[in-house]
Amino acid sequence: MITCPFCFVKVAPNRVAFRCLGPSGRTVGCAPQPDGMLGAFRGGPNPPVLPPVFSVRRPGRRAVCPTCSRESAWRVCPSCHNRLPAEYCANPGKIVALVGAKHAGKSTYIAVLVHELMNRVGEELNASLVPCDDRTIERYKTDFARPLYADHKLLTFTQSSANVPRDPLVYLFTRTLGSRLRRRTASLTLVLFDTAGEDLRQREMSELHLRYLQAADAVIFLLDPLELPGAQAALHGSARERGGTLADDLMSDQMDVVVRVTELLRKRDKGRVTIPTAVALSKIDELREFMERQSALHRTREPIGALDLDDREAVDEQVRALLHQWQAGMVDRYLSQQYDDYALFGLSALGAVPEGETVARSGIRPYRVEDPLLWLLYRFKMLDGIRR
Ligand SMILES: Nc1nc2c(ncn2[C@@H]2O[C@H](COP(=O)(O)OP(=O)(O)O)[C@@H](O)[C@H]2O)c(=O)[nH]1
Ligand SMILES: [Mg+2]
Ligand SMILES: [Zn+2]
Ligand SMILES: [Zn+2]
The missing domain is CATH 3.40.50.300 (P-loop containing nucleotide triphosphate hydrolases)
Known part of the structure; x- marks a missing residue:
């Protein structure tokens, strides 16, 4: 179990989610959109606009976005959508x-x-x-x-x-x-x-x-x-x-x-x-x-x-x-x-x-x-x- 250092919900390693990297240069990727979950966590009127979060069956260090097929290593907490740094996941x-x-x-x-x-x-x-x-x-x-x-x-x-x-x-x-x-x-x-x-x-x-x-x-x-x-x-x-x-x-x-x-x-x-x-x-x-x-x-x-x-x-x-x-x-x-x-x-x-x-x-x-x-x-x- 990893405790999310932002919302403190306990996350099982196989429940860690990912955020799509979105488009960059010529690489295709999912368009950024308002992230309501992250917005709710932070409070305030305008939710941040970021590429969407997805989850996969067996999350490792990276995962392929099911929508755009771009690979991402941007791990996030499934409850609050904050980034879970790689070092923290490896060594909480x-x-x-x-x-x-x-x-x-x-x-x-x-x-x-x-x-x-x-x-x-x-x-x-x-x-x-x-x-x-x-x-x-x-x-x-x-x-x-x-x-x-x-x-x-x-x-x-x-x-x-x-x-x-x-x-x-x-x-x-x-x-x-x-x-x-x-x-x-x-x-x-x-x-x-x-x-x-x-x-x-x-x-x-x-x-x-x-x-x-x-x-x-x-x-x-x-x-x-x-x-x-x-x-x-x-x-x-x-x-x-x-x-x-x-x-x-x-x-x-x-x-x-x-x-x-x-x-x-x-x-x-x-x-x-x-x-x-x-x-x-x-x-x-x-x-x-x-x-x-x-x-x-x-x-x-x-x-x-x-x-x-x-x-x-x-x-x-x-x-x-x-x-x-x-x-x-x-x-x-x-x-x-x-x-x-x-x-x-x-x-x-x-x-x-x-x-x-x-x-x-x-x-x-x-x-x-x-x-x-x-x-x-x-x-x-x-x-x-x-x-x-
Ligand atoms: N003398 C002194 N006053 C301090 C020190 N740190 C904070 N203060 C005073 O305490 C007030 C409140 O500090 P602040 O950090 O805003 O407290 P907070 O409400 O707990 O975040 C400040 O405006 C300072 O006047 C310190 O190290 N020495
Ligand atoms: Mg203060
Ligand atoms: Zn969290
Ligand atoms: Zn995507």
């Missing part, structure tokens, strides 16, 4: 889902994480990050990279919720492992929905988001520390005056998303959640001056091409201590009750507090954005852990 990766409440910093995190994985971190880990379809490439450019990296605009101000597409960005993150003689590759499928938080808060979670979480092999939660009761107070120098109560914490958007998603995962795992779960405080740049200088969250991670287990433990401990200090210890207690395998992180996509609607003049200097991913890679035995 672990699906990593990203969730967080509105304004937790998801868009910014996606923009910066993808950029880092393609550049600095990709190099360090000897890994590639490949978009799974053309739309991911295009949307990353227009909705994420251009506004943030070229125009230095905060993403909140460039996206109105009315035109946020509901299909995810999908990437394969692939590492080459093993010795020279026994090389193999292993992949993570990063499925990045930007709207998840808002939709997850609705009483009726959408079918798509339900399947998304049901298919996930790992979850990254983004929590906005500025929304935690005690952190606000810390920022305003009155940390000790306000005691957050349990009810208070549960009411917050941040926690609401965590609880909803957890309930769903628990149902799936029939008890405690067993998949590795990274819980990351975003925007940590805002709070660094309130942390001790020598602390783990003041250090940068050294690029050693492995997970530094001592550093990992130090960060985990510090974030736990911060949560308790900010009267958000409930978050940690809740996680420890519900999850077999969770880890705490602190990161900053921007690296500095933004100025109005633009990023800080010092530019985008991401801090520990890749940490959750390194830990997940380690958990999936795709990255070594070392003690120094």
Whole structure:
């Protein structure tokens, strides 16, 4: 079974469909036509116009279109008509889902994480990050990279919720492992929905988001520390005056998303959640001056091409201590009750507090954005852990 990384329907290998390549040059092929199924999946008024989808009795890597007889290797999901990349069919990766409440910093995190994985971190880990379809490439450019990296605009101000597409960005993150003689590759499928938080808060979670979480092999939660009761107070120098109560914490958007998603995962795992779960405080740049200088969250991670287990433990401990200090210890207690395998992180996509609607003049200097991913890679035995 392959799980479609777009609609998360499980597809038996013999049910994979194909899209005709259509006419090109002198080669005949079926004329493009509106694809209602793909249109319905993406939402919006105009369905894309593409050559038609067909299925064959025994699908292999290629199939001959029954209408025009042209051979095609363009495999698609029979349920949503999105392209199923060849590498994904051959080697379906672990699906990593990203969730967080509105304004937790998801868009910014996606923009910066993808950029880092393609550049600095990709190099360090000897890994590639490949978009799974053309739309991911295009949307990353227009909705994420251009506004943030070229125009230095905060993403909140460039996206109105009315035109946020509901299909995810999908990437394969692939590492080459093993010795020279026994090389193999292993992949993570990063499925990045930007709207998840808002939709997850609705009483009726959408079918798509339900399947998304049901298919996930790992979850990254983004929590906005500025929304935690005690952190606000810390920022305003009155940390000790306000005691957050349990009810208070549960009411917050941040926690609401965590609880909803957890309930769903628990149902799936029939008890405690067993998949590795990274819980990351975003925007940590805002709070660094309130942390001790020598602390783990003041250090940068050294690029050693492995997970530094001592550093990992130090960060985990510090974030736990911060949560308790900010009267958000409930978050940690809740996680420890519900999850077999969770880890705490602190990161900053921007690296500095933004100025109005633009990023800080010092530019985008991401801090520990890749940490959750390194830990997940380690958990999936795709990255070594070392003690120094
Ligand atoms: N200080 C700081 N603020 C951030 C960072 N990332 C996002 N923000 C702020 O949080 C707001 C919401 O971010 P966004 O990515 O749109 O959140 P989303 O609703 O989860 O997609 C932005 O407008 C920024 O002001 C960060 O790394 N540091
Ligand atoms: Mg967003
Ligand atoms: Zn699909
Ligand atoms: Zn055809």
